[in-house]
Amino acid sequence: MDDMNKKEHVVIMGAGPAGLATGHELSVSGVKVTVLDRNDFVGGLCNTNEHNGYKFDLGGHRWFTKNEDLNAWFRRLMKDEIVWVERISRIYYDGGYYTYPISILNVIKNAGIFTIAQAGITYLLSALQYSVFNKRINNMKDAYVAQFGNKLYDMFFRRYSEKVWGLPCDKLSADWVSQRSAGLSIWTVIQESLLKTKSDNESLIEEFMYPRDGYVRIPQRMAEDIVEASAENEILLESNITHIKYNGPNDFAVTYQGANGEKKTVDATKVVSTIPLGVLPRIMEPAPSQDVIDAARSLTFRDLITVNVILKKDRVSIDTWLYVQDEDILFGRLHEPKNWSKAMVPDQSTTSLVLECFCTKGDHIWQMTDEEVGKRCVEDLEQKLGFIDASEVIDFAIVRSLQAYPVYDLEYGDKIARINDYLGQFEGLHIVGRGGTHRYNNADHSIEMGLLLGRKILGYDVDYMDVNTEPEYHEIKTSKDPQRDFYRVEEEVS
Template sequence: MDTQPSQHPVVVIGGGPAGLTAAYELQNLTSADGGAFVPKVFEASDMVGGIARTETSNGYRFDIGGHRFFTKVPEVEAMWHEVMGDDFITVPRLSRIYYRGKFYSYPLRLFNALENIGPYEAVRIMLSYAKWQVRPYKAEDTFEEWVINRFGGRLYMHFFRSYTEKVWGIPPDQIRADWAAQRIKNLSLAKAVWNAISGANDTASLIEEFQYPRLGPGQMWERTRDLVCERGGTVAMNHAVTRVIWSDNHVTGIETSTTDGAGLTEIQPVGQAGVINSMALRELIHAFDPPPPAEVVAAADRLKYRDFLIVTLVLNRADPFPDNWIYIHAQEVKVGRIQNFRAWSSDMLPDEDTASIGMEYFCQEGDALWDMSDDALRDLASRELEQLGLASGDEVIDAAIIRQPKAYPVYDTEYREALAVVQDWLQSLENFQSVGRNGLHRYNNQDHSMLSAIYAARNLAGESHDVWNVNVERSYHEEFEVTKSDKKGTPQKAA
C-alpha cells in the first residue's frame, strides 16, 4: 500500500534572495524521516527579490542598485543556471570613477590613471604608500586604517574617504574594518598596479565580465517564486510578519498582517522544522512575543541601516555613456552612483532610441533628500546629470523614483558588540534560523546571502552549518592581519 511521505511545513520570512533560496533549496531536500519540506514564504511587499528586485515603469525595467551575478560558490552558480537557463546572459563590465572633473577607469588602467592624476601627484601617492608599508597601523579596527595600510594615506584621501562618507553618511574612521575586508578583499595598491600592467585580475570585486538575467535580477526571483509554488510551496505576497510567538526556546507561531489595505491578521502555526528568517534583525527582535530579555532588545536597537533611493531618468536619445555604472566621488553633487541599464541588458528598455539612466542616492529615511517630492528629485537628478557633463537635463522625458529603506546594514563602531548579543539569543532558539543580508546584519553579496540560506535549509535536513560565519571565515580574516612578526609600525596621520 502506497503512503504519502510526511510533510514538514517551514515558515520562511521574506521573499528576497535569501528567503526564496531557502524555499527553493528546501524542496530539493528530504527530512530525516524521508518526508518533504513544504516552504511557506511570507513577503511584506507586492514584489519578490527585496533589494535585488526589478521595478518597471512604462515598459522600462530598472534595478534597485546593480546586481552582478558572479560567484565562486558552486551551489549558488548551479541554482542560478537551473532557474534562469538560456535567459542568463554574459555582460562585459565597464565602470569608471568620476573625480575632480575626470573619469578614471575602474579597475585601474595605469596610463589612464597617470594621465588624469599627473606625474607629481602619482609620485606623492607612491611615497605615501611606501611610508605606510614601512610603518602601518598595528591595529586595523576602522575602515580608514584598513585602507591606508593597503593603499597609503594619499590614495585613501583621493579615492576612498569622500565616496565612503557619501555612501554611509558617517566618517570612515567610524566604520569598522569588517566592511572593507568583506567588500575589497584581496586588493592592495601593489596588486592593483600589477593588474593594470599585466592584465591579470583575481579580485572578485573587479571582475571583467559577469552573468545577468536578461530582464534584470528580479527575473531570477520572480521565476524562483513560480518554481517554489509549482512544486507545492506557497509565497504569500503583502503579508508582513508582525509577531513571532515563542516559548521554551521554540517558536510556536507567527502572526501575519496584510499590507494591501485589507488589514487582515492571521496566526500561522510553526512546527518542529521551524522558521528561516530574512527580515531585518532590529524589527525581528521587536516582533517577538513575549519580548526577549531587555539587553537583547537594547542591542537590536543599536543596529543601524543606510537607506537608498534611485531616480531613473528616461532620455530621448540613446545611451550618453557606455558604462554599466559610474561611481561619483565628486562632492559638489549628491548622486553617488549612476547606472546605464542598457549596458546591463538591452532588453531592459522598450525603445532603442532612448536611454534609461539610474541616479542612485544614499540617504536616511526621513532626511531632507528622502522626503523630497518626486518632482523635486527628478529635477535634482536631471540637473546633476547635466552638471557632470553626461547629458542635458532637457533630454529627460520621464522619471521613476523608488525609495528603499534598510538597503545596507551599517558597520559602525558599536555594531559588532550589539550583533553578538542578538546573535547569541537567536541561536538559543532551537527551531529558528536567520539568514541573508538583513537577517545576519552583514553586508554580504547576493551569493553569500544565498549560501547562508542554502546552509539553513540543509541544517533542517540533518547537516550542521554555521550560517553566521558565511563569508567571514577565520583564515580569510588572517590574510589581512598586520602582525608584529612581519611589519613594525605605530599609528600615524594619513599623508
C-alpha cells in the same frame, strides 16, 4: 499527533533572495513552506521596477560568485534567460574619469605624475606605520590607508564611502574593507596595471551574468519553483510580520497583518528570518532584556532613493557602473540598464540612466519630494557631468527603499553577538540573509546562505553562517576556493 510526528512546516519571513533560496531548497525536497513578505512583490532589494516599459534594478545588480557549484545552480535555474555583460566601471573624481579597479597608468594620465608621487610617498609612510611598526587598524579609514596610503584613500575611497554610509570613515568598522577589498592592495593594482601579469588562476572579473529582463527574474524563478513543487506551499505578499511566539522547541506561531489590516497567525515547526536582525528580537515572545532591545534598536541601515531618468537618446555612457565621488552631486553611482540588457528598454532609440542617492529616512535627501529629487538629478547629469541635455529627458521614476545597506558602526559586532545570544534559546529559529544577519551580503551570498540553511534544515551537516566571512577581495577569482556540496535542484529529485 505528538511532536515527533508533527509534519514539518517552515515559515519563511521575507521573500528576498535569502528567504526564497531557503524555500527553494526545502520545497524541492518536499518540505512544506510558507513565505511571507510585507511587499507586494517578491525579490526584496533585488526587485526590478518597471515604468512605462523601462525596467530598472534599485542599482544595477550583477550575478557574480566564486563558488562554481552555485554558478552551476544559477545556470540551471535561469536556463536561457542569461545574458553576458562586459564590465567597464569608472570613478568620476573632480572632473576626471578613472578606471575601477584602479590602474596606476590611468591615474598618471588623469591626475599627473605629481599625484602619483604623493600617492607613492603616502603609501610608503603607511606601509611603515602599519606593516613595520604594526599600527593598529581601528576603523575603515585605517584599513584603507594601510592598503593604499592616504592619497589614494582620499581620492578613491573616502568620499564615496562617506556618501554611501553617511558617516566619516573613522566612525565605521574596518570589517567592511576586509570583506570587500582585502587582497586588493596597491601591489595588485601595480601588478594589474603595469606588469599586466595575470596568473592562470587569478584575475579581476571583467564579464558577468545577468538575467535578460532584470535581476528580479532570479527571485521570481525561485518563487515559481516553490509554488510548483506542491499545492501546499504558499507565498503570501502584503503580509507584514508583527509577532513571533515561541511555544517550545520547533513550535512557533507567526502573526502577520495583511493588506486589509486583518491579523492572521500561522503555526510553524521552523521559522527562517530574513527580516532585519535589529527588528526580530523586538517582535519575539518571550521578549528579550532591555540590553538586547537597545542593541537591536541601534543596528542601523542606510536607505536609498533610486531615480530612473528616461532619455530620447540611444546611448549615454560606456560604463557598467560609474561611481561619483563628488559631494555636490546628489547621486553616488549610476548605470545605464540598456548597457546590461537591451530588453531593459522598450524602444531602442531611447535609453535610461539609473541613479542611486544614498540617504537615511528623515535626512535632507529623504525629505526632498520625488519631483525635487528627479529635477536635481537631471541638473547634476546635465550641468556637472555633462552627460545629457535636459531637453532629452522624457520622464523619470523614483523608488524609495528602506534598509538597503546594513551599517557596520564601530560597535556592530558586539551588538550582533548580544542579539544572537538571546536568539540562540529558540530551537527551530534560524536567521539568514543580508538584513537578517546584519551582514553586507551580495545577492549570491544571501542565496548561498539560504540554500545551505535549507540543507541544514534537511539534516545535512553544513555551516551556512560561514558564507561571506572570508577576509579577501570579492572580485579575485581563485581556483583554490573550497568546493562546497552540490545544491539540490529540481532535476535531481524528479
